[in-house]
Amino acid sequence: MDAGSGRPGWLRRLDLWVEWLTFLVGGIGLAVMVLLTTWNVVVMRKLLNDPIVGAEDILILNLVILVAVAIPYGGRSGGHIEIEIFETWMSKAFARWSLVAMKLLAIPLVAVLAWRLFMSGESAREFGEATQQLLISYEPFYFAMGAMILLYVAILVADLILLLAGRSLAPMPDLGEEPQ
């Protein structure tokens, strides 16, 4: 158990895994996005008048991966907005059990979203859905998004386990950075 943050060991391991995945995929994805767009616009289009064919396709698919990986991370880092003002009017027990009920509602909902993304991936293969210029199939990107949404389901399950064990939900430590 992590005394500082109140997170049990298994949750700290999950957090570490999610954080590294997000940092690596996010770091690479953001770098690709910024560098490819800047290079394509400033050098290839404005200077050489010869834009990179398919750059837009790569950027779109890159965005899909970025969003897919970000969503479960948002689930663990407190990124998804909740309205908390009414909590002050609730008894402690009601607040806890209503949160359990909400997690029980969220888990099947997000699982259905993941399932539908996998189904859409199969449809994308069947109907040949692909990007406009490079004709890259959307199928693996639907699957990747579905897989990451499943990871979000796992995070919601982790939240539920914590609540049922009588622990408070402890999000990842704050990443706030001191400005200069």
Added chain:
Amino acid sequence: MSMSLIGVIGLLALFGLLALRFPVALAMILVGTLGTLCAQANRFVGLGMAGDRAWARGWNTAMSNLSGEAFEVASNFNLLVIPMFVLMGNLAGVSGMSRDLFTAAHRWIGHFRGGLASATISACAGFAALSGSSLASAVTMGRVALPEMKRFKYAPELSTGAVAAGGTLGFLIPPSGGMIIYAVLTDQSVGRLFMAGIVPGIVLTLLFIGAVWITVRLRPEKGPAADPATATERRRSIGAAVPILLVVGITIGGMYTGFFTPVEASAVGAFLTFLVALWRGSLDARRLRAVVLQTMKATATVFLIIIGAFVFIPFMSLTGLAGDMVIFLTSLPIGEIGVLIVVILIYMFLGTFLEGIAMLVLTIPVVMALATQLQWDLIWFGIIIVIVLEMGMISPPVGINVFVVKSIAPEVPMRTIFRGIWPFWFAMAVMIALLVAFPGIAMFLPDTMLG
């Protein structure tokens, strides 16, 4: 069952879920999906289809919307601006640009009464041109400016109020996260909205400085004058702020002249900010990790909520509830301005307990229908909405910027901070009145923009 009734039940369910702390985005996805299922089935039954077939049709539509909209949002090219502008703001936050902005403003106007509070607001406006988040602006500038104002014995309500209100400029001055979401939900041009935010952003900054001036005029002890800077210090401070002006000039200027699209401007802006941070030597591995993770967190927040809105809005359209509300509002004997005032008052009320982005996505289906019916310019209306949302960020009891300032200045009681925001809150109300009276304040730049 009437479609409107299904819509009302859906709305009640939505508010019930929100009250029980169901994430806003998931609440919209849940109500949107189940609502579409019920509304479609109801519609087909009404057309004479057998019950089981009608429900099967409804199920197919709801399920296809669910994954279709999620992937559609995640693969929307125009939404590339979100992670890239967020990245630009986060890089600016760790690069030390905020301190340079504050130092420059401090050197030039800090020696006036209330000058440090005005310098804070000016620096917030400058930082807002790099960051689309009001929270980031308040946190970043608060950490720099609050200790300095404390050193010069500023009244806590003036110093914290200036930071909380100044931070909201991040939502109005482009690049603005709120404007991007509004543009996506209302199908408006992000570039035109950004341009429309520039002059109101400058005017609101001046109104905030006016609010500080009036405050210290009435109570001079609230904002004592700081030591005057030498001419050399002033010159140096401007020199240090040049890279920021260059980044802002290239990104905003590039969009205005049509040289860059918003997506291109966001990439170039993020790249230049990265170069500035590298040049200043302020980007080590730890900070880079924080920048990436904070960008991913904000990306998660915004994209999931847009997915929720895109699942929820078709349900609202299907029920026709938005149309009914528009008919009700436009039938009131209060004229067009009266309807606008009612909308603004509703937003102000909602802003006292709802988070800005959540409020935006929850209300857009109705408000859009109303604005379209009354033929309001959606760019001009978007700027008004953004300013009203800003008011919510500093309104009691849940003004989010106030909580951020409280976290930086824990020794200042909440009621003191809330007392300090009122002059700025009224400045925002004046800004809205100016925009209603003179729409050209917002529309001048987008109407003259190229490309």
